[in-house]
Amino acid sequence: METRRLVLLMIFSLSLIMLWDNYQASVGKPTLFGLSTATSTANDKGTLQTPGSAAAVNDLPQAAAQSAGDVPADPNAIVETATAPAPAAQTVVVKTDVLELQFSTQGAQLVGSKLLNHPAAENPELPVQLFEQSTKRTYLGQAGLVGVPDAPNHRTLFELVSTATEFPAGQDSLKLVFKASSGGIESTYTYTVYKNRYDLDLVIQARNANPEPVTPSAYVQITRDGNPLESDSSLYATFTGPAVYTPEKKYQKIKFDDIADRSAQYIKTTDAGWLAMVQHYFVSAVIGQEGPRENYTRQVDANLYSIGLVSALGSLAPEQTGTYSAKLYTGPQDQRVLEALSPGLGLVVDYGWLTVIAQPIYWLLEKIHSYIGNWGWAIVVLTIFIKLVFFPLSAASYRSMAKMRKVGPRMQKLKEQYGDDKMGFQRAMMEMYKREKINPLGGCMPILVQIPVFIALYWVLLASVEMRNAPWLGWVTDLAAPDPFYILPVLMAVTMFIQTRLNPTPPDPIQAKVMMVMPLVFSVMFIFFPAGLVLYWVVNNILSIAQQWVITRQIESAPATTR
Template sequence: MDDNNKNLILATVLSIFVLIGWFYFFPPPEPVITEDPNAVTTTETAPTAAPVATATGTSNASTAAVTETAENTDAPRLKIDTARLKGSISLQGGRIDDLSLKNYRETLDADSDIVHLFNPTGSVGSYYALYGWAPGAGLSLDQVPGANTIWTAPSGGTLTETNPVTLTWDNGNGLVFTREISVDENYMFSVKQNVLNNGAGTVSLAPYGILARHGEPQDTKNFFILHEGMIAMSDGELTEASYGDLADYDFNASEGAKAEVTQVSEAGWIGFTDHYWMATLIPNQTSPFKSVAKYDERRDIYQTEAVLPTQSLSNGQSATVETQLFAGAKEWAAIREYQNAGGVLGFLDSIDWGWFFFLTKPIFALLHWLNSIIGNMGWAIIALTVIIKIIVFPLAYRSYASMAKMKELQPEMEKLKEKAGDDRQKMQQAMMELYKKEKVNPAAGCLPILLQIPIFFSLYKVIFVTLELRHAPWVGWITDLSAPDPSSILNLFGALPYAAPDLGLFAFLSLGILPILLGVSMWLQQKLNPAPTDPTQQMIFAWMPWIFMFMLGTFASGLVVYWIANNTITFIQQYSIMRIHGYKPDVFGNIKASFNRKSKAEEK
């Protein structure tokens, strides 16, 4: 391989090194608690009911401030109990404000708490869904249900997959409100709101749904590779805003807070997404609505709203509006089902697939399918690696064949160097003529490396953002493929009777078994070729496997498993192809030479 080819490979490898160094040196900062979670007096801004398109035009109901008192601990509650969810609905506001995910725990510890998604006002991480009606013509704020309305549940009962619950409220002035809440076997709630006008006059009002989050979540990772915050789909256009972005919005007078308002013509949704969990308001996908993302800096409340078309009701008329609320884990299969069978436009994009979505989506779909067959995500990653290597094999074959041809031409290249002497231009011209004559592409050996860059980062993205890798075991000590290898060289991988110390920012020094295997696999792959003759390149190539070993040691175990498998398969492919084309790599000789090599200064 000539100097140009070596320099190209060197530049590529160094680029990978810089990118990986970025991941390491810019980790997510520690979360900062910005407020006292016990400060319970809050103010929410009710949604503006207009202008919202209706079948007969628009309505101009005004924005109203809704003062929410502290959570009434004596307010009745209805229990939620399904195969996957547990919690309760407060009859104060009729809000869904207590929700936990039965299938997920905070840590790998069997006694760890299950994941809490929603929490009532006044508790740490207050977060809930609230539904109501914004008053329009002929109505005042106290004549419609809001945050502090005490509903009744005539039939009582527990909300299950087969048993919906019904709430009612009579405003005492002719309007009777009914709310039926149901839930499916996963995480989708259906909320059917009905209002009956028994009064003498005509009234206008607009149904809405709110997701309110008090303060930025304490477990927000603030990592640039992952989106956390507001997420919305509006007529096919995906919008994302971090909590910082929401706080930077301009003040919107009509909303009474920093807000961004979008008129959606027929299909969309809006909510908040975390790393693995999400809550989303989903109006009927054929109905227009107003999508609002806002931040009340006075009370440190983040809020998303879906405000539906205004309803005008004369005496004896009623109106019913049904919307959905997704509140649960971002499971790929469930979300895909809601998109494909449930008709929720672009719902699969609620998972952060990143810029390489055209790679990350099919890679994860294949990984998920392999896991369903094999039953172990670690082995599924290895099977995925094999499939990827099969797909790119034609390119790899040409590359390694070209490299073998280059080895055969090495004696002739040495002769050209002797003839050219110090005339580098003459040397380059002679080599190009030789390459053309022998039909050799000197850059072919770099193609597999270049191809690995987008695949590597796509898989990194998949492993980092998808829920299915969280707490997924592989073999033995690898009990969470989304986390770094827990073994450590500092206690001889458990042989010594003490736990490895927590080194914080220097955790890369606590090497596990997988990172060491990675370094060895890269080192062996290098030994398929003799070391470069240039001393600088020789030194860089000698250190590269061990630098990668330390840098990738803090990465998710699943990614390291992929890299080890990829290196192993690449070694076998390259060795076999080069043998087929007449060049026998002297692996053991190159290993021996790397230990016996002396510098020119020492030889002198």
């Protein structure tokens, strides 16, 4: 009995510690485990420097070498000059069913991407925006050439040579063609945008107009400031920043702070994979063509960071053209879509160390939703399924708890009989447990077993964009947000209180009071949790109460064991 109470108190204490630790991390303060949570700050003037500014003079990658993608030893092999943003730069807008994209003729950069079907958390009347170039946010998709002095890059003024900015009748794709010439290189960027898709294709062509052979390299990068999102919660921390995937080391997250102090660890030379800029629910990614490449990260300016890849185009003879292709994605973290685009891209939906449990839970939840059509009811059905899986273990535990409840009066008499003789009381109590075939730790098992499942489901509901703005019943219009009227947390407190009453009463009055207060404490904690998670726990509690009540009645109605 004492051991079971101790385990419960440890679980309760650990939950409070984890909640406080996440809160500390989310507000940028040191965590209890010494993890760095500080975010980079803006420059001294409080403004963001764009890649086209004079401060962004070193934001171009080095050319990839011909073998294995090694960086040339000579840092002066590339001549870079700082140029101010061209006043003639124009913005080209393309709108699809799901995206509104903005391209700048300066560098043919992707400077805007609005997700039309996803309302912003801070203002539901506006769509979520990933790529953006404004006074409050710098988030850009950039490409260019290096390895040849003055070759076209993301600071070069391009010309839009295609005429259509709207989809032709009956066609599902639209091509935007940008051209620029400098340094003896004629560069052509061709973006292909598709209806009802969040991915687009980019083809970079470089024609050598020099009288001598050249060896250019193509790069594609994402540049973003390190500012937190307005929609970030103050109660739980989610990852925002760059990520790299390679066949050698799989998914690798990179912190902005590590880029700033040049301590970022990731696979730099590879032949495949992707890179991304991740935030809660959404992601922008670059999937390069297979072949030797160099992954890189760099701090472009104060509070401005780039992650990209650079790949050699080979030696180009005069009038010869080299080609590099990549796929860009800017949209929600839809696991099925992401995995179809590139192996491992679905890992940006980060479930942490419990991915091995969370992935099957998400798969099952999605299958249930495909039949029901409502994520809330899918959670209810999933809860019933999980309860059935744990039914034998729960039944054994509830029988043990019911037996302990039944012998409660006898235990109280033993305590009065032995008084201050604690050793004698413990021996008598263990003899009674043995005689009644009671396992004092049996009641802890369903809680301990469900804790990993509970945490995994927490991350599934927290990280899955499908839960965002998904309604259940009436007042619950967003399963990824807290219950606005606190109905589910109150129901949870009530069900936990009923469960406490069904459990054996601790002989220690202080422990008994703690157990009665715990439902209230947990209900306060769950006020801030996603409604979908609280829904799972309420349904689980109701099923547990029904099962425990039936078993308790059966045990209490059975004749007592003869001493």
